[in-house]
Amino acid sequence: MYIIVVGGGKVGYYLARALLDEGHEILVVEKDPDRNEFICSELGSVCIRGDGCEVATLTEVGTGRADMFIAVTGDDEDNLVACQVAKHKFNVPRTIARISNPKNEAIFKKLGIDVTVSSTNIILENIEQEVPTHPLTHLLNIRDKGLEIVEVKIPPHSTTVGKAVKELPLPQGSVLSLIIRSQQKPIVPTADTILQAEDQIIAATTPESEEALRTALRGF
Amino acid sequence: MKVVIMGCGRVGARLAGLLDIEGHSVTILDTDAHSFRRLPPDFSGTALVGDGVDEESLKKAGIEEADVFVALTQGDNRNVMAAQIAKHIFNVSKVVCRIYDPLRRELYNSLGIEAFSPTTIFAQILKEKLER
Numbered sequence: 001m002y003i004i005v006v007g008g009g010k011v012g013y014y015l016a017r018a019l020l021d022e023g024h025e026i027l028v029v030e031k032d033p034d035r036n037e038f039i040c041s042e043l044g045s046v047c048i049r050g051d052g053c054e055v056a057t058l059t060e061v062g063t064g065r066a067d068m069f070i071a072v073t074g075d076d077e078d079n080l081v082a083c084q085v086a087k088h089k090f091n092v093p094r095t096i097a098r099i100s101n102p103k104n105e106a107i108f109k110k111l112g113i114d115v116t117v118s119s120t121n122i123i124l125e126n127i128e129q130e131v132p133t134h135p136l137t138h139l140l141n142i143r144d145k146g147l148e149i150v151e152v153k154i155p156p157h158s159t160t161v162g163k164a165v166k167e168l169p170l171p172q173g174s175v176l177s178l179i180i181r182s183q184q185k186p187i188v189p190t191a192d193t194i195l196q197a198e199d200q201i202i203a204a205t206t207p208e209s210e211e212a213l214r215t216a217l218r219g220f
Numbered sequence: 221m222k223v224v225i226m227g228c229g230r231v232g233a234r235l236a237g238l239l240d241i242e243g244h245s246v247t248i249l250d251t252d253a254h255s256f257r258r259l260p261p262d263f264s265g266t267a268l269v270g271d272g273v274d275e276e277s278l279k280k281a282g283i284e285e286a287d288v289f290v291a292l293t294q295g296d297n298r299n300v301m302a303a304q305i306a307k308h309i310f311n312v313s314k315v316v317c318r319i320y321d322p323l324r325r326e327l328y329n330s331l332g333i334e335a336f337s338p339t340t341i342f343a344q345i346l347k348e349k350l351e352r
Contacts, residue, residue, distance in 0.1 A: 053297055055323035077273055077301040081324070089327050103275060111304050
């Protein structure tokens with residue numbers, strides 16, 4: 001595949017390196033002359049100096065035949081415009097934008113960017129998982145379906161310990177898919193499964209019923 | 221008419237002053253409070269520190285009731301992003317933005333954003349002056 005990467009910072013550089021290793025044809029567009037030189041000396045002639053939001057630059061690098069266009073500069077608005085130019089001027093089939101401000105996720109989607117990756121959200125989620133007291137952790141978002149996979153830990157003094165799954169006021173659209181217990185194989189919960197302290201429950205839910213699910217599983 | 225202007229540079233401040241004199245309700249946004257020194261001393265509108273590509277700042281500036289949104293920062297991309305938020309998220313009926321890069325202006329005009337390129341306009345004026 002021919003893939004254009006806009007932004008040759010740390011993300012752009014490691015991304016280009018990984019994609020090159022997979023055998024793709026890569027071109028990095030980077031404004032800064034020092035970064036440009038660095039990437040060319042490390043990866044070969046795969047970087048050109050220029051503004052990845054400019055139609056002239058993108059014409060020069062043959063954006064019209066690109067299969068994928070990935071904008072990973074540190075500025076959300078630059079990534080948005082670069083992807084929009086690629087999409088609307090050059091009809092690139094797949095555009096991916098990195099975003100720093102999680103609030104921009106919905107905006108980018110509405111403005112026609114195919115995929116957004118929020119670095120801030122990913123870091124937050126990873127840290128949340130490491131905080132032992134955190135009641136609910138996001139594991140995965142299934143965006144097109146409006147679903148998310150979450151993990152809820154049952155604290156030892158929770159009012160739900162000893163209750164069966166069927167007794168819990170689970171919200172509509174939430175499904176418990178797996179219970180992980182220490183020293184045991186993971187179990188698929190049924191209506192009669194009894195909750196134990198320290199259970200880790202993996203569930204599918206919607207963003208709206210996340211709060212209700214947490215309350216149902218952990219009690220008040 | 222309720223107007224929200226993003227960017228209090230020379231052009232933004234001047235436009236805000238002109239609209240204010242005519243009795244329009246003007247709110248001007250800038251990320252740097254120091255920029256508001258450019259506003260005329262008798263400016264009766266609202267000057268707000270805030271980022272025009274941030275939904276919350278735009279709401280505070282009253283974008284939901286605005287009739288007009290004008291994006292006039294130094295950054296083409298910031299202007300383009302703010303203009304699209306105003307148009308597509310907040311459904312402001314008239315959205316105008318400045319894009320220095322003529323090619324980018326063309327593209328966004330074709331995407332339904334009313335954009336002006338000072339580069340093209342000024343070069344044209346200069347050319348006409350020189351040829352006279």
